[in-house]
Structure formats: C-alpha cells, structure tokens
C-alpha cells in the first residue's frame with residue numbers, strides 16, 4: 001500500500017487553520033481597500049529570468065531557493081514558481097503600460113509563494129504572503145504610509161506587540177563607495193568567512209550582511225554601516241520617512257545592520273518582528289523601496305516601494321497566544337426525517353431553505369430518526385426540521401432544540417419562519 005504524504009515543507013491547512021488564514025486575508029483586503037491598494041492576480045510561475053534579474057542572481061532566494069520547473073522540451077522557456085510577488089507585479093506593471101495610469105499605481109496580491117527553503121517551523125516551501133506595492137511615487141511620505149499599513153495589519157490581526165525595524169541602504173549615488181569599504185573590511189577577514197560568503201564577497205558583498213550563517217554574526221556586527229555612508233539625498237529621505245512615522249505614532253527602531261535579502265532595494269528597508277524576537281531569523285514581514293526595479297525589468301524608470309507580510313508566521317504567533325482559530329458558526333437547522341430511506345425529501349427541503357439563503361444541513365445518512373436528532377444537537381443546530389407523513393399535506397414539524405418545543409409549519413412558510421426564529425435567537 002502506498003502511503004502518500006504532503007511534500008516536505010508544505011502543510012495541509014485543515015479547516016481550523018484555513019479559516020484562520022481566511023480571516024487574515026480578510027484583514028489584509030480590508031486594509032488594502034482603506035489605503036487605496038487594488039487587488040490583482042499574477043501567475044504562480046514566471047520566466048525564471050524575471051526573478052533572476054529582479055531579485056538578483058546572487059541571493060539566497062534565487063541561488064538556493066528558486067523552485068525551477070523542468071522544461072518540457074528543448075526550446076521551452078525556463079520557468080520558476082514565484083518566490084515572492086514584487087518581481088511579478090513589476091513585470092505586469094511594465095507589460096501593461098501602467099506608467100500611463102494615474103500615479104502612483106497601488107497594487108496588492110494575496111496568495112501562496114514558493115521557496116525551496118530548508119523546512120522548519122515558520123519556514124515552509126509553500127507559504128502565504130500579503131503583498132502591497134506602490135509604484136510611481138518617490139516618497140518619502142508613501143514609504144511611511146506603507147510601513148504604517150503593515151503595522152496596522154498586525155494590530156487588527158490580533159498581534160499587538162510588533163516591532164518595526166527600519167534602515168536606509170542608500171542608492172546608486174552612495175552605495176558603491178560603501179560597498180568598496182565593506183569589501184575591504186571582509187577581505188581583511190577572508191580567512192574567517194564560510195565558503196559561500198567568500199564567493200559572494202566577489203559577486204555581491206552586501207549579501208554577507210544578511211547571511212544566515214551563525215559564523216558571520218560577530219563579523220557582521222563589527223562591519224562598516226551603510227548609515228554612516230549615506231549621501232545627502234538619501235539621508236534627507238530617511239529623516240523624512242522617520243518624521244512621517246513619528247507624526248502618526250508608529251513605533252520603530254533604526255537598525256543599522258538591516259539590509260534585507262533581495263537585491264532590488266534602495267533607500268528605505270524595514271522588517272516587522274514580534275517584540276522580543278527582533279533581529280532573529282524569522283521576520284513577520286518586510287519590505288522596502290526599489291527605485292531601479294521597473295527599469296531593470298524593461299520599463300521606463302519609475303520608483304516603487306512595498307512590503308510582503310508572511311501570513312503563516314502570523315498564524316503561528318496567534319496560535320501561541322491561543323487566538324488563531326475562527327469560531328465556526330453552527331447550522332441554523334438540520335433537516336431530519338421519520339423515514340430513514342427518504343433522503344429525497346430531506347435533500348429537497350434543505351435545497352429549498354438554502355435557496356432562501358439559510359444555513360442548513362440535511363441528514364443524508366439513512367439512520368433512525370433518534371440518531372438523526374442526536375447529530376443535530378451535536379452540530380449545535382438551533383432547530384430540527386422533521387419530515388413525516390404531514391409532508392403529503394405540505395407541512396413539516398419545526399422543533400426548537402433548545403426550548404424542546406415543536407409545532408407544525410406549512411412548507412411554504414418554513415423559510416420565513418426559520419429566518420424570523422433565527423433573528424429572535426440572535427436578539428434573545
């Protein structure tokens with residue numbers, strides 16, 4: 001006998017967890033609407049080059065974690081599952097000429113992302129993100145607005161103790177000189193570098209700062225900081241972002257070593273952590289500005305900023321506080337029958353009630369009436385609709401399972417009766 005299991009690093013979201021995720025998606029959509037972000041969908045896979053160019057060839061996400069799809073023929077394009085949404089959204093921005101839309105274009109995507117990560121709690125190969133992007137506004141006010149929207153998400157999701165870490169990582173004007181300084185620093189410590197980091201020193205030295213290798217912690221802490229090398233324009237931008245956050249009272253901490261793990265960032269970079277877990281590997285979410293990405297993916301230069309919040313990690317955090325699960329609403333009524341074999345009658349009456357918008361369950365198993373009624377109370381239904389011989393005269397019994405009372409109701413009035421009873425139940 002084969003014994004099949006969900007692939008390593010993936011989870012079946014059973015109804016309790018799935019409804020928790022749905023609730024979070026609801027909070028995300030509500031916030032997106034209030035802040036003027038319009039929801040869109042992008043494919044779950046793209047040409048791999050969209051990610052290689054957009055996110056950067058020398059990043060963990062592309063080098064180690066990209067889910068590449070095996071090409072089906074020689075001339076087929078190389079595809080990969082989306083590891084994040086930003087590159088795909090920007091690809092769509094360029095493809096559909098969104099630079100001609102009123103600027104900025106504010107877009108949002110909610111859905112699963114895929115990374116071939118080493119699985120552990122909070123790190124999955126399929127995980128869910130709420131992603132939001134504002135393209136076409138150079139900031140700094142929109143930077144603060146997006147940081148605030150993310151902060152509010154955690155509040156409304158029921159996770160009040162979230163810390164914002166904030167940094168500026170400079171731009172094309174000031175970063176090259178900083179990178180030279182950084183490279184020189186790490187060269188002096190080349191002997192202490194793990195193999196991968198030594199290779200990256202030559203290709204992408206900034207990535208050494210977000211290395212997951214514990215051997216790097218002390219070296220990174222003592223490395224030169226980008227904050228000390230910001231040009232005047234970047235420093236002014238960063239100060240203005242902070243002033244806007246101060247104005248709305250979003251608490252944040254400037255974290256000079258925060259650089260994020262993707263190559264497209266310029267200037268503002270931020271991450272959200274549970275208070276007390278700052279700077280550990282599992283951020284709840286993160287984002288930043290990417291003023292070069294639109295051009296990099298073939299469009300006319302346009303600035304952008306966005307975030308992605310990991311919904312799995314919010315669910316995990318809520319589980320720890322015992323507030324993850326949505327409460328299930330019981331059916332208003334269960335349709336049962338005196339004749340166990342007459343499933344047609346129960347099915348038909350339930351169908352009538354559902355067409356009227358009511359939430360009912362039909363007892364379709366062929367058990368005795370007593371057993372059918374037991375399952376009705378187990379489901380916490382308020383009423384049982386009991387079908388018996390009266391149906392030939394167009395009547396059914398309506399039993400209030402809580403009060404224990406029962407009366408005859410014409411089938412034609414059943415939906416209205418139930419709706420009315422439901423209302424008085426809610427008010428009572």
Ligand code: HAM
Pocket residue numbers: 083084085086115117122123124125126127128129131132133261262282283284285286287288289290305306307308309310311312313
């Ligand atoms: P990121 O930091 O790579 O940024 O991912 C954002 C969030 O997704 C993380 O903070 C984490 O909560 C969640 N996440 C990432 N990988 C996993 C995983 N393997 N398992 C569970 N959760 C995970 C981005 O994706 C950028 N696109 C954010 C952005 C948008 N920047 C600008 N716009």
